[in-house]
Amino acid sequence: MSVPPARSLSIIGCGFVADLxxxxxxxxxxxxxxxxxxxxxxxxxxxxAHWNLRAADSMERFLGNLPKGALVLNLTNPDAHYDITKTCLNAGFHVYCEKPLATEMxxxxxxxxLAKNEGLMLASAPCSVLGxxxxxxxxxxxxxxxxxxxxxxxELDDGFIPQAPYQDWKSVSGAPWPARDEFAVGCTLEHAGYYLTWLIAMFGSVRRVVAASTEALPDKPMMGTPDFATATLFFESGVTARLTCSIVASHDHRIRLFGDKGVLQVKQSWDNDAPVKYHRRMTLRRRLMEHPIGKRxxxxxxxxxxVDRWGAAAMNFALGPAEMLDALNEGRSCRLSADFGLHLTEVTLAMQNAREEGIAQDMSTRCDAVVPMPWAQ
Incomplete structure (x- = not known):
């Protein structure tokens, strides 16, 4: 792989998420x-102007300014992800794309x-799995x-979002929260990846997805997209998980791992510094229970x-791009590989597209285990 001369990247798309x-x-x-x-x-x-950055006045000029092997962040609207990423790969650039990688499998x-054939890195958000x-x-x-x-x-329930004052949500440089995209793309494609990446990193590829989804709020803006999805995920390693996404149920971002000796729990998926607690299982007066005070x-x-909290999140969105740059400089594969991103996309789309009829679908893609960050080994 070719490597640009500096530890740098360029950005396409400067809407709400670009400020994050x-x-x-x-x-x-x-x-x-x-x-x-x-x-x-x-x-x-x-x-x-807000970030004191250099603007390119056209896509052609943007691409022409880059050395081969540069890293591009594709932060455009979801319906543009495929076209922009394809254009950048064809031009010889590595790409880190906001989620979803694409809206069609x-x-x-x-x-x-394309990335494989061109010898380029391709990764997609979210990168909180590296947090x-x-x-x-x-x-x-x-x-x-x-x-x-x-x-x-x-759980990835975000509360009753259609009643939230989202018209008033603006980024620090003045970009409005992209309500149209959020409702049209749907909470599953937008948010399932936050815990799917964690689960795939811990337990490997998903073997089978049994899922259903529905539009519980048919009168919300941009009708027609599921706003609730739930899936049972069967991993190749033998672990079973249940993942739920909605913009209906009260805010709940917990993940709980039930083991033979107790329960591991994190309450906030969007906080890199969220406490990880272990609640050991015990018997008290002939009653089986988990210790109410978990050990951090x-x-x-x-x-x-x-990164300090802004809105609902305290996430370092740069962890993924930074890890890609490390990989390029070290001449190795990045942790959020193209295989990882493709498998994430297949599982997410299976949940999104299940609808009320439901599906039981074997996955056709897989990925290798994600290597732990050096400081977590």
Whole structure:
């Protein structure tokens, strides 16, 4: 793989999420943002003025300014992910794409094959799996803290979002929350990956998905997309998990891993510094229960830069791009590989597209285990 001369990246798309990336990149002063492009000139100007960045006035100029082997962050709207990523790969650039990688499986496969044939890295968000909370939980699983894991419950319920004052939500450079995209793409494609990545990293590929989804709120903006999905995931390793996504049920972002000796729990998927707790199982007065006060598990090494809470999240969105740059500089594969991204996309789309008829679908893709971050080994 060719490597650009500096530890740098360029950004396409400067909407709401791009500000979250810039807040995170501020915590990585060794990474330079060389240029930015957006098809909306006013949005591009506002974003670049706020962050003091160089703007490219066209897609052609943007691509022409880059050395072969540069890293591009595709932060465009979801319906543009496929076209923009394909264009960048064809031009010889590595790509880190916001979620979803693509909205159709055949598009995701095409991007995967293109990156493979061109010898380029391709990864997609979310990257919280590289964060401290996820890495601490994964180490607890490897260390057998709770014994063999038999079952996992994971929730990604965001509250009754259509009644939230989302019209007032703006990023620090003035971009509105992309309500149209959020409702049209749906909470499953937008959010299932936050825990799917953790689960796949810990337990390997999903062998089979049994799922159903529905539109519980037919009068919300952008009707027609499921706003509730639930799936039972059967992993090749033998672990079974239940994952639920909605914008209907009260906010609940817990993940619980039930083992022979007790329960591992994290309550906030969008917080890299969320406590990871172990509740040992015990018997009290002939009653079986988990200890109500969990023991917090910690890593004994310095981890990664933390980002202050903004809105509902305290996540470092730059962990994925930074790890890709490390991989490029070290001449190795990145942890969030194209195989990983493709498998994530297949599982997520199976949940999203299950509808009320439901599906029981064997997965056709797989990926290797994700290597722990150096500070979590």
């Amino acid at each position: 990336y810039m807040r995170s990149l501020e915590k990585h002063p060794d990474i330079a943002v060389t240029q930015v492009y957006d098809h909306d000139p006013e949005r591009l100007a506002a974003f670049c 055949d598009q995701a496969i095409e991007l995967h094959e 401290e909370a996820a890495q601490t939980l994964a180490k607890a699983v490897r260390d057998d803290v709770a014994g063999p894991i038999r079952l996992v419950y994971a 598990l910690r890593l004994n090494r310095e981890t990664h830069p933390k």
